[in-house]
Amino acid sequence: MTATPSQPYTPFVPWAQQLPRHRADLRAARAPSTRGAARDLLTLVLLPLPLLVLTLPAAFTGGGTRRWFGGRSESQRAEAQTAKDAAAATFYELDTAQRDLRISIETITAVDDSPAARRAVADFDALGRRIDEVSHTYINAIDAHDLDRDDLEASVAARARTELTKAKDELARVKQELDRFADGLGPLLGKAETQLARLAPAVERARQALLAASNALDAVRGSGLKADDLAARLAVLGPELTKLNQGAGQHGVPETLERADRVARDAEAVRAEAERLPERAAEIDRRLVSLRTRAQALTTRSGQVDPVLSELRRRFTAACWQDLQHVPDQAAETVRQAESKLAEARAARDEQRWADATALLSTVRALLNTTDEAVSAAGDRLRRLNEVQKDPQREIDRTRFAIRDAQRLAMAGRHTPDPRHARPLDDSVGRLERAVATLEGRHPDYWHFLTETEAVRRTVSRVVAQIREERGHSV
Structure with a gap:
């Protein structure tokens, strides 16, 4: 099909339409000389001798099908044909590369909606327009010159060779741009292919998890347990399974992956709880008996x-x-x-x-x-x-020992204690003495004495912990 102003060139389709014709042109360009020579030779053999003599000059000119213009014209025709074949091969390579790259772009857009992916789509569209331009130039060069004409002049053949060579070079340059663009798509394409590779296994895991949860729930119900809450949770996942079955083409690859993971996770939780339900029921029965027994015992103790x-x-x-x-x-x-x-x-x-x-x-x-x-x-x-x-001195000695032990620790390796340690320890000594004084008299407050000595020991314990922590950090 010849591209005209009223019929603009569309990428890919014109090549698919014109490639058979160009291949036929290539075969036709070579066929006449071989078939014509064989036909003329057979004619010469069958003709009578007088006619053979008269016909011989014509036979060596191609049987009368093409006028003889000399070696230079045929040489230019052959070079133009070679340029035409080279341009056709380059055009085919470019077309194939663009088709392959379109598949990669579609793979990326199916998975990735990031700014980088959108830029890649825009750049590919711009390359497509550039490919349209050079392809249009190539088709025009092909249609402008009929290299099989008998009266093809050497100058016309030379011009055809020049135009076809230029078209081939432009096609090759755009092919290089396309190759560089394809190389730059590596990270995006790898990420997209990884997600696509995860898609089918993720959906299958979700289906299997739902099946396992359903089977576990049936087994629990078969044992006499209702498990209505688990059944309700499993029912909620039904519409999600429908969306998974509709496929990523309708809902998108990232959304489908996220849905598959969520369904698998929720279904697995239902399955696990269903399988634990008989044990859970038995545990509740045991706790009911144990707590009732404990309540009865506490009633007695009260x-x-x-x-x-x-x-x-x-x-x-x-x-x-x-x-x-x-x-x-x-x-x-x-x-x-x-x-x-x-x-x-x-x-x-x-x-x-x-x-x-x-x-x-x-x-x-x-x-x-x-x-x-x-x-x-x-x-x-x-x-x-x-x-x-009976023996208050035991509590007094216990508390004094704790204070003295803390004082020794505070003085270890020092000539004077740190005021932050010495002050609370000195206060503890005075507090203990005041608590001991409450035991004097007719009706001593033993409970106040016990609470005070306990408070003193807690204070001393905090000081000891502080000293050890500080020395541990210094080491």
Whole structure:
């Protein structure tokens, strides 16, 4: 097809249309001399001798099909034909390279919408326009010269050779530009191909995860457990699977990859919880029994607080026991709350509301821990007061030893202690002396004495930790 002003050249399609014709031109350019010579030779053999003599000159001129213009004309024709063949080969290489590169560009745009990818598309479009221009020039050069004409003049053949050679050179230059552009696409194309390679396995993993979750849920239901919450979570993933099946062409490669990963992750979580559900139900049953037994034991222990308080009131000053007076009532109320929550947890277990049952059991445990601490506090108070009343010197010696040990550490390697260490240690000595003084008199406050000595030891312990930390950093 000849490109005319009324019919602009379109890349790729004209070449596909004209390539067979150009190939036929190449064959036709060579065929007449061989076939014509063979036909003329056969004619000479069959003709009578007189006619042979008359025909012989014509036979050596090509059988009368082409006038003889001399060696220079045929030489120019051959060179023009060679230029035409070279231009056609270059045009074909350029066309093939552009088609291959278009596939690469489409691969990138299917995956990447970054500024770099958009620039690559724009640059490829600009190269396409440049290819259109040189291809149009090449087609015009081909159509402008019929190298098979019998009366082709040497000057015309020479001009055709020049134009075709120029067209070939322009095609080759654009091919080089296209090759350089293709080389620069390496990172973008590699990234796109990597994502595309991940696509099919990711979608398959999501499908398999959904299938495994569905099978696990069926197995749980077969054992008599409802697992309605897990079924609802699995149902939410149904539309996501539909979108995965619709493919990346409709939803985009990055979005499909992200969706596949999310579906696989959520489905795997459902599968794992479904498989753990029988064990979870058994664990809830065990906790129900254990916490009920503990609540009953605390009810019994709470009844022992009143005798302990009675002895504290009888033997020690009010300061030693007045903060414990609320323990019996508080313990009874806390146990009552725990038993109420325990009943709610049992109901949630029976209805297979596993999350609710687990949360209620945690609340019961916290209530029982609080009760246990309060009940134990009364007995511990009486025990410690008995010990200090019997031998207060033991508590005094324990505290003085802690102070002296800290003072030795503060003086180690020094002539004078650091004021930051010496001051709190000196204050601790005075505080201990004041606590010992409270034991004098008719009704000593043993509880105040115990709390003061404990406070002194905590202060000393902080100073020791500070000294060791500072020396550790200096080393």
